[in-house]
Amino acid sequence: MAQIVENISKIVTLTPQEQALFLSKTETKNYKAKTIILNAGEVCKHSYFVNSGLLRSFTINDNIVEHVLSFACEGWWIGDMYSLLSQKPGNLFVEVMEDSEVVLLSKENQEKLYTEIPKLERFFRILTENSLVANQERLMDNLSLTAEERFEKFCKKYPTLIQKVPQKQIASYIGVTPEFFSKMKARLLKK
Amino acid sequence: MAQIVENISKIVTLTPQEQALFLSKTETKNYKAKTIILNAGEVCKHSYFVNSGLLRSFTINDNIVEHVLSFACEGWWIGDMYSLLSQKPGNLFVEVMEDSEVVLLSKENQEKLYTEIPKLERFFRILTENSLVANQERLMDNLSLTAEERFEKFCKKYPTLIQKVPQKQIASYIGVTPEFFSKMKARLLKK
DNA sequence: ACAAGCACTTAATGTAGGTTAAGAAATTAT
DNA sequence: ATAATTTCTTAACCTACATTAAGTGCTTGT
Numbered sequence: 001m002a003q004i005v006e007n008i009s010k011i012v013t014l015t016p017q018e019q020a021l022f023l024s025k026t027e028t029k030n031y032k033a034k035t036i037i038l039n040a041g042e043v044c045k046h047s048y049f050v051n052s053g054l055l056r057s058f059t060i061n062d063n064i065v066e067h068v069l070s071f072a073c074e075g076w077w078i079g080d081m082y083s084l085l086s087q088k089p090g091n092l093f094v095e096v097m098e099d100s101e102v103v104l105l106s107k108e109n110q111e112k113l114y115t116e117i118p119k120l121e122r123f124f125r126i127l128t129e130n131s132l133v134a135n136q137e138r139l140m141d142n143l144s145l146t147a148e149e150r151f152e153k154f155c156k157k158y159p160t161l162i163q164k165v166p167q168k169q170i171a172s173y174i175g176v177t178p179e180f181f182s183k184m185k186a187r188l189l190k191k
Numbered sequence: 192m193a194q195i196v197e198n199i200s201k202i203v204t205l206t207p208q209e210q211a212l213f214l215s216k217t218e219t220k221n222y223k224a225k226t227i228i229l230n231a232g233e234v235c236k237h238s239y240f241v242n243s244g245l246l247r248s249f250t251i252n253d254n255i256v257e258h259v260l261s262f263a264c265e266g267w268w269i270g271d272m273y274s275l276l277s278q279k280p281g282n283l284f285v286e287v288m289e290d291s292e293v294v295l296l297s298k299e300n301q302e303k304l305y306t307e308i309p310k311l312e313r314f315f316r317i318l319t320e321n322s323l324v325a326n327q328e329r330l331m332d333n334l335s336l337t338a339e340e341r342f343e344k345f346c347k348k349y350p351t352l353i354q355k356v357p358q359k360q361i362a363s364y365i366g367v368t369p370e371f372f373s374k375m376k377a378r379l380l381k382k
Numbered sequence: 383a384c385a386a387g388c389a390c391t392t393a394a395t396g397t398a399g400g401t402t403a404a405g406a407a408a409t410t411a412t
Numbered sequence: 413a414t415a416a417t418t419t420c421t422t423a424a425c426c427t428a429c430a431t432t433a434a435g436t437g438c439t440t441g442t
Contacts, residue, residue: 061335069331082324091331118309125316132323133273139330140260140282143366144252147429166389175334180429182391338399357419371399373421 004049004103007075011126012119021116025109031096038094044083046104050076053100054164057092058172068173071097071161077127098164142175148184150174195240195294198266202317203310212307216300222287229285235274237295241267244291245355248283249363259364262288262352268318289355333366339375341365 001009004026005019014022028051031037038044040060048055050072057078058068069092072078083090084107096102105113114121141150151174155162162170171181192200195217196210205213219242222228229235231251239246241263248269249259260283263269274281275298287293296304305312332341342365346353353361362372 059331059335065335067331067334069327081320081327085320085324114313118312121309121312121316122305125312125319128316128319128323129272129276132319132326133276135323135326135330136260136272139326139333140250140258142330142333143258144250144256168389176428177430178390179392179431182389183393183429186391359419367398368400369420370401370422374399374423377421 003051003075007049008120008123012123014117014119018117018119022113022120025105025113027104029102029104031100031102033096033098033100035096036093037096037102038080038090038092040091040093041089042083043087044080044090044092044107046106047077047079047084047110048072048094049103049105050074050078051101051103053102054097055094055100055102056097056165056169057094059091060093066169066172067175068169071158071165071169071173073161073164147174147176147180148188151181151184151188194242194266198240199311199314203314205308205310209308209310213304213311216296216304218295220293220295222291222293224287224289224291226287227284228287228293229271229281229283231282231284232280233274234278235271235281235283235298237297238268238270238275238301239263239285240294240296241265241269242292242294244293245288246285246291246293247288247356247360248285250282251284257360257363258366259360262349262356262360262364264352264355338365338367338371339379342372342375342379 001019002023005014005022008014008022026049031053037048037055038057052074055072055078056068057070057072057080058066060066070078078094080090080092080094082088083092087107110124114124141153145153151170154170154174167181167185168178171178174181176184192210193214196205196213199205199213217240222244228239228246229248243265246263246269247259248261248263248271249257251257261269269285271281271283271285273279274283278298301315305315332344336344342361345361345365358372358376359369362369365372367375
């Protein structure tokens with residue numbers, strides 16, 4: 001069964017016909033590492049589901065500093081939700097970090113699917129709810145924990161990512177500079 | 192028309208029967224200022240919709256410091272989404288800041304309503320999507336903007352709240368101490 | 383195989399924002 | 413009205429993290 005269908009089936013049950021209909025509205029692409037599949041300033045036209053590989057979304061502020069919003073590895077969704085919903089130019093870049101296979105679901109098809117398969121409305125509601133909960137926790141963590149504590153949480157939550165992601169991007173995700181992250185890591189290793 | 196129904200009608204259209212069904216599953220309560228309607232450590236059983244008044248949700252960390260996650264005034268929803276979804280004890284307090292009229296929708300009724308009125312699935316999907324977008328923006332702002340810039344954004348985004356909310360809680364929302372906030376405000380007034 | 387660029391480290395110095403403490407102003411309760 | 417409590421301000425001092433800079437590995441492309 002297609003991975004994306006399997007992913008959906010963890011939350012709502014689709015008939016074989018519905019599965020086929022769903023898949024017919026998606027498009028699967030392979031990207032080389034370092035490909036930017038969405039640029040800041042562009043309107044986001046798709047939701048992206050990762051079959052294999054690793055992507056990330058990030059912004060770049062005035063001072064040319066990157067800030068990672070999210071990583072997405074196998075089985076995760078990614079995109080620029082603000083831009084996708086509003087259909088206005090967004091602030092996010094979406095970059096392919098390793099050679100990856102990605103399923104694209106266009107906004108129009110996603111909306112058609114909501115009416116053709118109402119269960120998908122539920123699926124995406126739940127997906128978004130979970131995402132919101134995770135985001136709220138991260139926000140509160142940024143307000144109340146030290147960089148060291150945030151890093152520890154990150155390690156527990158995403159153990160596989162630590163192997164794969166360059167550490168300057170983990171630094172960016174938890175909200176410190178690469179230099180400080182390096183120093184902090186050295187400090188932690190001494191313990 | 193009931194405010195909560197009006198709120199829903201901005202996004203999906205309900206028939207009079209559906210409106211009545213919806214309202215029959217809710218309960219409206221009046222709370223005095225300073226009432227805590229949800230404590231950290233409890234399981235959140237309801238979504239709260241504010242008819243009038245003002246509420247907030249916040250955590251308290253080890254050092255007895257409060258961190259405001261959100262404010263909710265007239266027409267806004269609030270609760271502890273993590274706890275509501277997982278039905279596990281949460282970390283959030285929900286406090287009534289002014290005498291308020293609040294509509295309670297229990298988790299069970301909310302889920303019944305999803306099947307009885309599928310359009311509500313869409314309503315809450317869209318509500319959650321918007322919430323997620325706002326949260327993502329706030330997270331990125333916390334990573335990339337100074338306290339001063341975050342405060343300016345807050346003022347533009349929630350002009351009415353500035354009059355109503357004690358400034359130490361605005362400080363908490365943007366992520367600084369009340370003392371630093373005070374200093375920053377004095378600095379801004381000089382310009 | 384080599385050069386060119388990244389990613390990581392280390393260290394000196396700088397700063398936004400935190401802490402502590404004490405008093406003034408504003409609310410709230412009696 | 414007055415006391416009690418909470419909120420806000422100010423100021424001296426402190427620290428987690430940023431900045432700058434220079435050097436050391438790694439990758440990656442050719």
